[in-house]
Amino acid sequence: MPALKPTSSRTEPDSTLDYYEAHARDYAEGTLGIDMGDLYDRFLSYIPRGGRILDAGSGSGRDTLAFLAKGYQVEAFDASPALAKLSSQLTGVHTEVIRFQDFHSGPRFDGVWAIASLLHVPRGQLPDAVRRLIDALKPSGALFISVKLGDGERVAKDGRLFTDLDESAVRRLLKPFQMEIKEVWISEGQGSRQGKDRWLNALALKGAGHES
Numbered sequence: 001m002p003a004l005k006p007t008s009s010r011t012e013p014d015s016t017l018d019y020y021e022a023h024a025r026d027y028a029e030g031t032l033g034i035d036m037g038d039l040y041d042r043f044l045s046y047i048p049r050g051g052r053i054l055d056a057g058s059g060s061g062r063d064t065l066a067f068l069a070k071g072y073q074v075e076a077f078d079a080s081p082a083l084a085k086l087s088s089q090l091t092g093v094h095t096e097v098i099r100f101q102d103f104h105s106g107p108r109f110d111g112v113w114a115i116a117s118l119l120h121v122p123r124g125q126l127p128d129a130v131r132r133l134i135d136a137l138k139p140s141g142a143l144f145i146s147v148k149l150g151d152g153e154r155v156a157k158d159g160r161l162f163t164d165l166d167e168s169a170v171r172r173l174l175k176p177f178q179m180e181i182k183e184v185w186i187s188e189g190q191g192s193r194q195g196k197d198r199w200l201n202a203l204a205l206k207g208a209g210h211e212s
Helices: 014-031 037-044 062-069 081-091 123-135 167-177
Strands: 052-056 073-078 095-097 109-115 137-148 152-155 161-164 179-188 198-206
Touching: 014 081, 037 062, 037 109, 037 137, 037 198, 052 062, 062 073, 062 081, 062 109, 073 081, 081 095, 109 123, 123 137, 123 167, 137 161, 167 179, 167 198
Parallel strands: 052 073, 052 109, 073 095, 109 137
Antiparallel strands: 137 198, 152 161, 179 198
């Protein structure tokens, strides 16, 4: 796995991590069956066959398992120790326990997959978190991110922090890193969230001019 730098303080509100620690199994069971086929196809069209993927904020391990089954090499991390344990058990891939803000890697990955995970990073810390993911990409590597469609930070009734973004915000977020944005699109929530959430998705390629 990439070299990790420890942190001495918690950077997201404690209640966000506490939620996942308390509800890890229910969360995993509620997300494992969601069909991500269309998103996989879009992302993997930019990844060489058998390439190396980082599942950034891997949750239940659903996507790690799917990429492994398709013949890709996969590494994973999650901020929640409980979810990382469940992901490791499901996939057989040791899932590191780390936050986006503390992740560090050289350009080793053909793709970085960050679905429904960066949305818990405070808005002011998002540029640094995204930079760390881009640094981990090889030249022309693909970055996929998805967040809930909206504008600004909010705290849900269950205590979780969400940073919602619209298309212009995502484009502003990626612009300093010379990423070639290939697609930005909106999708509807699935599974238990069907009809309740709208998601902003983006796929971008690392430009040759980006300095890690």
